[in-house]
Amino acid sequence: MLDNVRQKDTLIVSISGELDHYAAPKIRAELDEVLQDKSIRKLCLDLKAMSFMDSSGIGVLMGRYKLLNRRGGEIYVKNMNSHVRRIFDMSGLRQIVGVQE
């Protein structure tokens, strides 16, 4: 489900498939496992291959933001489609999760 690339202190994770309440626990667990490496300061989520996201995804992103924020790190996304963009804007995720255009 996740594909990772490490670049210095940044971990780029590609999420594929659907991020709903069913998939969220697995994606959350996989992210938290790779984030155990404390040298990771920035988490970039590539959403290009993510076909669907609902509010369960908001919870996953907010949770990872908190985790990284505690170690002075940050989280951002790239390749966001218009649908996910609306969820970002509506939920206030935009204020805490960066967007790489």
Place this chain on the structure above:
Amino acid sequence: MENNAESTEKKESRSDNGSGALNDMTLLFPAKAENESFARVVVSAFLVRRNPTLEEVGDVKTAVSEAVTNAIVHGYRGASGDVTLYACVADDLFIVEVRDNGVGIADVEKAMKPFYTDKPDEERSGMGFTVMQTFMDEVSVESEVGVGTRVTMKKRLKYANGI
């Protein structure tokens, strides 16, 4: 289908004499998280015959996903039970209902507030109803404690046509 999910298009005769102006469907499935994607696929397949835009399909899928997730997480709280998905389209008006016979919601107004969640430890965002309201034109919730909850959502389709 898996989990005995079944789809039944109502058989009774229609006043429109099958012209395609009115159509509806009912899907009954167990309250399991894996059926959230199933409900999204079914409602998309039903809607797509009315020539919706891609954005409209995405909006409906997301709203249905939120309502079904609520039924499973909050209505049944992980216990077994059935979720009913009913959808109906008449001309350009699309209506979808998600019903459960779960615990019900004591204070609907409070539950619908953005960021409200009764499960703060589970990383639920509390945005489910807000998402439904953002993506649909109208959302109404009827609920009775110990009886269940019915979420009704409406959307006007831009380029609706017959089947």
